[in-house]
Amino acid sequence: VTEATNEVSETAKLESVFKNSEPIREDQVENAIKFLSHPRVRGSPVIHRRSFLERKGLTKEEIDEAFRRVPDPSPSEQTAVTSQDGQQAVQGQIQAVQHAPAPVVMIPPPSLRSRFRWYHAVLAVGVLAASGAGTAVFVKRSLIPRLKSWVRKIMLEEESDPLEKADAKPSLAEEAVAAAKAASAAASDVARVSQEMMKTKSEERKNFEELMQLLGVQVQEMKSLSNNIRYLERNSNNLPKVYSANQEVYSGLVKTPAERRPYANGSNVDYDTRSARSTSPPAPPADSSQPPHPKSYMDIMSMIQRGEKPSNIREINDMPPNPNQQLPNPRIAPKAKPWDYGQPPQDESSKGPWWQQKNPRSADFGYETTTARSIGIRNETSTTEPAAIQKQRSWVPPQPPPVVMPEAAEAIRRPKPQAKIDQEVVAAASDDQSGVSDELQKVTKFSESGGDGSGRLEITEIQEETEHQHIGQEGN
Amino acid sequence: MPMFKAPFNGYSVKFSPFYESRLAVATAQNFGILGNGRIHVLELSPGGPGVTESIAFDTADAVYDVCWSESHDSVLIAAIGDGSVKIYDTALPPPSNPIRSFQEHAREVHSVDYNPTRRDSFVTASWDDTVKLWAMDRPASIRTFKEHAYCVYQAVWNPKHGDVFASASGDCTLRIWDVREPGSTMIIPAHDLEILSCDWNKYDDCVLATCSVDKTIKVWDVRSYRAPLAVLNGHGYAVRKVKFSPHRRNLIASCSYDMSVCLWDYMVEDALVGRYDHHTEFAVGIDMSVLVEGLMASTGWDELVYVWQQGMDPRAS
Numbered sequence: 001v002t003e004a005t006n007e008v009s010e011t012a013k014l015e016s017v018f019k020n021s022e023p024i025r026e027d028q029v030e031n032a033i034k035f036l037s038h039p040r041v042r043g044s045p046v047i048h049r050r051s052f053l054e055r056k057g058l059t060k061e062e063i064d065e066a067f068r069r070v071p072d073p074s075p076s077e078q079t080a081v082t083s084q085d086g087q088q089a090v091q092g093q094i095q096a097v098q099h100a101p102a103p104v105v106m107i108p109p110p111s112l113r114s115r116f117r118w119y120h121a122v123l124a125v126g127v128l129a130a131s132g133a134g135t136a137v138f139v140k141r142s143l144i145p146r147l148k149s150w151v152r153k154i155m156l157e158e159e160s161d162p163l164e165k166a167d168a169k170p171s172l173a174e175e176a177v178a179a180a181k182a183a184s185a186a187a188s189d190v191a192r193v194s195q196e197m198m199k200t201k202s203e204e205r206k207n208f209e210e211l212m213q214l215l216g217v218q219v220q221e222m223k224s225l226s227n228n229i230r231y232l233e234r235n236s237n238n239l240p241k242v243y244s245a246n247q248e249v250y251s252g253l254v255k256t257p258a259e260r261r262p263y264a265n266g267s268n269v270d271y272d273t274r275s276a277r278s279t280s281p282p283a284p285p286a287d288s289s290q291p292p293h294p295k296s297y298m299d300i301m302s303m304i305q306r307g308e309k310p311s312n313i314r315e316i317n318d319m320p321p322n323p324n325q326q327l328p329n330p331r332i333a334p335k336a337k338p339w340d341y342g343q344p345p346q347d348e349s350s351k352g353p354w355w356q357q358k359n360p361r362s363a364d365f366g367y368e369t370t371t372a373r374s375i376g377i378r379n380e381t382s383t384t385e386p387a388a389i390q391k392q393r394s395w396v397p398p399q400p401p402p403v404v405m406p407e408a409a410e411a412i413r414r415p416k417p418q419a420k421i422d423q424e425v426v427a428a429a430s431d432d433q434s435g436v437s438d439e440l441q442k443v444t445k446f447s448e449s450g451g452d453g454s455g456r457l458e459i460t461e462i463q464e465e466t467e468h469q470h471i472g473q474e475g476n
Numbered sequence: 477m478p479m480f481k482a483p484f485n486g487y488s489v490k491f492s493p494f495y496e497s498r499l500a501v502a503t504a505q506n507f508g509i510l511g512n513g514r515i516h517v518l519e520l521s522p523g524g525p526g527v528t529e530s531i532a533f534d535t536a537d538a539v540y541d542v543c544w545s546e547s548h549d550s551v552l553i554a555a556i557g558d559g560s561v562k563i564y565d566t567a568l569p570p571p572s573n574p575i576r577s578f579q580e581h582a583r584e585v586h587s588v589d590y591n592p593t594r595r596d597s598f599v600t601a602s603w604d605d606t607v608k609l610w611a612m613d614r615p616a617s618i619r620t621f622k623e624h625a626y627c628v629y630q631a632v633w634n635p636k637h638g639d640v641f642a643s644a645s646g647d648c649t650l651r652i653w654d655v656r657e658p659g660s661t662m663i664i665p666a667h668d669l670e671i672l673s674c675d676w677n678k679y680d681d682c683v684l685a686t687c688s689v690d691k692t693i694k695v696w697d698v699r700s701y702r703a704p705l706a707v708l709n710g711h712g713y714a715v716r717k718v719k720f721s722p723h724r725r726n727l728i729a730s731c732s733y734d735m736s737v738c739l740w741d742y743m744v745e746d747a748l749v750g751r752y753d754h755h756t757e758f759a760v761g762i763d764m765s766v767l768v769e770g771l772m773a774s775t776g777w778d779e780l781v782y783v784w785q786q787g788m789d790p791r792a793s
Contacts, residue, residue, distance in 0.1 A: 018661050018662060020663075047625050048625065051625035051626075051647050055648050055649065297777075310505075313506075313510065314512055315536075316534050319577055320573075320577050322575070323577075325565075325572070325575040328551065328567055328568075334493070334547060335494065337635065337722065338723055339635055339679050339722065344724055344725050354524065355520050355783065356771070357785065358785050358786075
């Protein structure tokens with residue numbers, strides 16, 4: 001029981017090395033807060049903000065702390081909206097660029113653009129509203145007095161013409177009616193005009209908003225395009241050097257739906273403008289050596305860009321013919337790994353099939369004497385390392401096999417008794433220092449049968465030998 | 477040392493943990509851009525240097541990675557470009573395969589790694605920014621780890637601690653996870669550019685290596701992770717895969733877009749200890765045999781698979 005608890009505590013100690021146990025660094029958190037408070041950053045998806053901070057070396061705890069401290073009204077809504085916009089913009093761009101491969105353009109920094117959008121929109125709406133109000137006021141103030149003066153004029157004309165009053169009485173009435181009709185007509189005219197003005201105003205506003213939207217989409221598209229260009233520059237190493245690197249072709253490559261390459265990640269461009277960019281590869285010779293196949297990589301890429309499918313692709317049904325096909329019974333017990341013993345195996349003599357035979361000058365790995373060698377950049381402490389490692393090369397006590405936390409294991413998977421038995425047996429066997437290399441040979445080279453009957457290996461050996469009997473020479 | 481010529485571009489190669497002479501190769505048509513895929517199971521001929529194919533499985537989409545089960549000797553698991561994870565039984569003929577297909581990842585699955593200590597689970601890494609934990613006999617993933625901000629290129633189990641794995645991502649971070657914890661337990665901003673691969677030191681469970689588009693390999697100790705133990709320069713272009721030797725404590729193998737496979741000893745001043753230039757296109761897959769010390773394999777976009785002993789010429793017949 002004490003053995004088990006020791007193992008648990010040792011494993012717990014060992015496995016805690018895979019967690020970061022440093023305390024939160026306040027200076028890093030404050031830098032992160034400054035970054036997160038930047039207006040440009042606030043409009044970006046949360047995952048991009050996190051990724052940037054991770055690349056700066058902040059731990060998860062530090063990043064979480066910074067997010068907690070930055071007042072962020074509705075990060076989830078923002079991210080949902082912006083990521084959707086981003087996606088739509090990218091998709092729109094896929095079509096756009098396919099039809100018209102965009103030349104490389106220098107784009108003004110996105111910050112100015114975004115600010116331009118907001119300010120301008122607010123300003124424009126304000127101007128519209130003001131002009132609308134102004135027009136309404138103007139109409140009220142000028143048209144109506146005009147109407148009034150006109151009516152008054154008519155009345156005055158009536159009054160200044162008494163001679164015609166005799167038979168003008170009925171005509172006066174008629175005229176009054178006519179005037180009233182005219183007034184109402186004028187009023188309705190005014191109403192109609194003002195209505196039309198309202199309509200045109202709202203139409204103008206709509207048009208303006210549409211324009212702003214289109215501008216916004218354009219901005220997004222250009223942003224993504226510049227992202228893609230920078231991504232491609234960074235990844236120009238990822239493509240064959242034998243073929244020429246045409247910028248236009250590259251920008252087309254990334255957008256094709258059939259394109260295999262991973263989609264562009266826009267996070268780095270906006271916020272990490274100082275990040276290192278890989279230098280473009282040197283221009284390859286104009287006519288590279290002919291590849292052995294008619295279709296080179298670039299040929300296929302340009303085919304796909306044009307929307308053509310390579311003709312050598314077949315329709316293949318690779319679904320399971322019987323989805324309930326049973327897993328086969330294993331015919332061989334799993335083998336222990338050479339590192340399970342805690343130290344590298346001894347050098348074995350080169351006997352046996354050709355794939356086991358080594359170069360007699362086994363110290364020299366490379367066979368080419370004219371190999372260009374470069375000096376790796378060393379850590380200062382590396383010179384002391386070899387001594388420490390030399391000490392470690394000698395036999396060390398075997399590490400206990402990883403102990404399974406039963407609850408966790410149950411939740412995740414069924415424990416395999418077979419593998420556990422193997423490991424325990426092998427671990428027990430390695431206690432015997434003198435017999436390590438012998439046992440290694442027995443376990444790892446199953447082509448040799450039998451052994452000297454060391455008691456602790458009995459179980460594995462019996463298993464192996466029964467397997468051998470069943471499968472005969474197949475293992476070879 | 478023999479080579480095998482595949483019809484498609486090579487992406488990954490893995491030795492079987494059960495059979496010394498067996499290995500699996502993941503390949504993809506049209507460089508993996510668009511097209512079918514194929515998994516080859518190869519046997520090293522015992523009589524003399526030679527590699528032959530024993531069985532192959534066709535897939536509708538590219539196969540980016542393959543790994544052998546550590547519990548069932550005939551089973552292998554494939555990471556497919558259409559986001560599916562497929563399980564194959566090499567003891568059954570191709571028409572009876574695959575025996576399982578899991579469609580959960582939203583994008584290409586780029587790597588698959590089987591747990592070497594517990595032997596009952598595996599992790600997949602995908603361009604959908606997530607890592608998933610699976611067991612062969614479960615119809616759905618057990619857990620999804622969603623923290624990376626970009627494609628995850630590889631997830632690798634710790635060789636000693638069955639609950640711990642590391643993930644390498646295009647968001648330039650290396651993350652350490654414990655399946656018993658809700659999120660990652662460590663975040664290491666290992667490189668300034670995308671990290672394409674990582675692997676644990678088999679003899680020091682706190683040490684791991686990463687390699688990146690920035691052409692370097694860095695070796696880290698999780699106990700003092702702010703600065704790397706070593707930075708290995710020498711590759712001319714992005715380093716695609718990195719692998720710690722199962723037999724020698726400080727030996728690292730790597731392959732790169734500069735078409736070479738290199739061997740490094742990171743504890744030594746002049747770290748580059750070997751270099752092989754047998755590939756004529758991107759070298760994208762390497763493995764070192766757990767059963768046979770010194771045996772290595774590599775594959776690349778030149779559609780070739782090489783198997784050789786360290787110290788020998790991969791191309792010598």
